[in-house]
Amino acid sequence: MTVSEVKTVQFNKPVIKGSIKVPGDKSISHRAIMLGSIATGKTSVKGFLEGEDCLRTIDIFKQLGVSIERNGTDVLIDSPGIHNWKTPDVELYAGNSGTTARLLLGILSGSRVKSVVTGDDSLSKRPMKRVTGPLQLMGASISGAGEGDFLPLTIKGGALKGIDYEMPVASAQVKSAILFAGLNADGLTSVKESAVSRDHTERMFKLFGATIQQEGNVVSLHGGQNLKGTNVVVPGDISSAAFFMAAAAMIKGSSIEFVDVGLNPTRIGIIKVLERMGATVEILEKYGENEEPYGTIRVSNSHLRGIVIEGDIIPTLIDELPIIALLATQCEGVTVIKDAEELRVKETDRIAAVTDELTKLGAQIESTEDGMIITGPTPLKGANLKSYGDHRLGMMAAIAALITEGSVQIENPSCIAISYPNFFEQLSDLIKKDED
Incomplete structure (x- = not known):
């Protein structure tokens, strides 16, 4: 490993204050490009995330x-459909994008082209059978390693039939694929989840002109629908x-x-x-735009307490659980995270990974089959942390540096x-605002 692949972060426990606009939503950016490409005509996308995955x-x-x-963040798509x-x-x-690969498998299965989908070393180890299995039930022609469980996978687009599928695990990627x-399948496609995922x-299907039914945990649509370009x-x-x-919630005065x-x-x-942990959260403004609500939120520090996080809420914050685990180290009492087996894939x-890295900082944390148990509040010390090439773990390590005694070295922060x-x-910028 070269020196350029390690970033040393040290903040000496600052107060952080200010106003920021975070980059565009990754999930929505992916889907905007995908649906704009499926649809016929022009689609304008504003606020697109300029991240590697997208x-x-x-x-x-x-x-x-x-x-x-x-x-920049403006994208114009002109598709023949x-x-x-x-x-x-x-x-x-x-690349490393599970969303790209898994949703693409569903899209290509209903197209008229033959193609091979590949990924980097990390993505090539992630399971695809959860997607290829139901797609093959629809008649999709997908072949590859492990009976279609790992990339690279060859997809030959063709005729599909709708299915009634009950998902064993709530997953927006599987549901979406x-x-x-189903958009190009014969008949009705219906997906039932154990809990509603994102x-x-x-x-966005509705935004592009598709008719889709949602009743509780069941989503259905008829095939043969033609989408038209729009503005996103x-x-x-x-x-x-x-x-x-999380940083604002756990750092005094922030x-x-x-x-x-x-x-x-x-x-x-x-x-x-x-809110359940005791942080001060205010929704200052809320708007509706193209089927996706958004607004302005303020989060402020307060005394935090440990809680149990389980059940239907897990699919709504699966990507946030690493930073929630760090936050839990600063809460009074025990925080238990359950029903999060999806984190393992x-x-x-x-x-x-979260358990190993937070342990290096001195956290009282233990892993379970489906989550973690964290006891706090615990003072943390600097350490050399791995990102594992995972953006969420890299950001968790950087935020940890705000509250550690000593510096944090992050491997592969890029x-x-x-x-x-x-x-x-x-x-x-958030730190500088307090110093101005």
């Missing part, structure tokens, strides 16, 4: 013959904001205002957890650019 999605649809022009895509002459490389395939796909505004990513929300951040009801689990095994390219700049 840029991979753009590159892939360009290879399929879609015209996509990007000017999914049935007029060209067969790519190269493999479709998803099935719904994308619903960006359903909301991407709000700030609440999963990215969560890292600074307060941060988040402008135009997404407030989708299936994503605000972090707000509910902060993210960019890395986040349960094991992975943070996957979802938050200007993370360290905004962190620095």
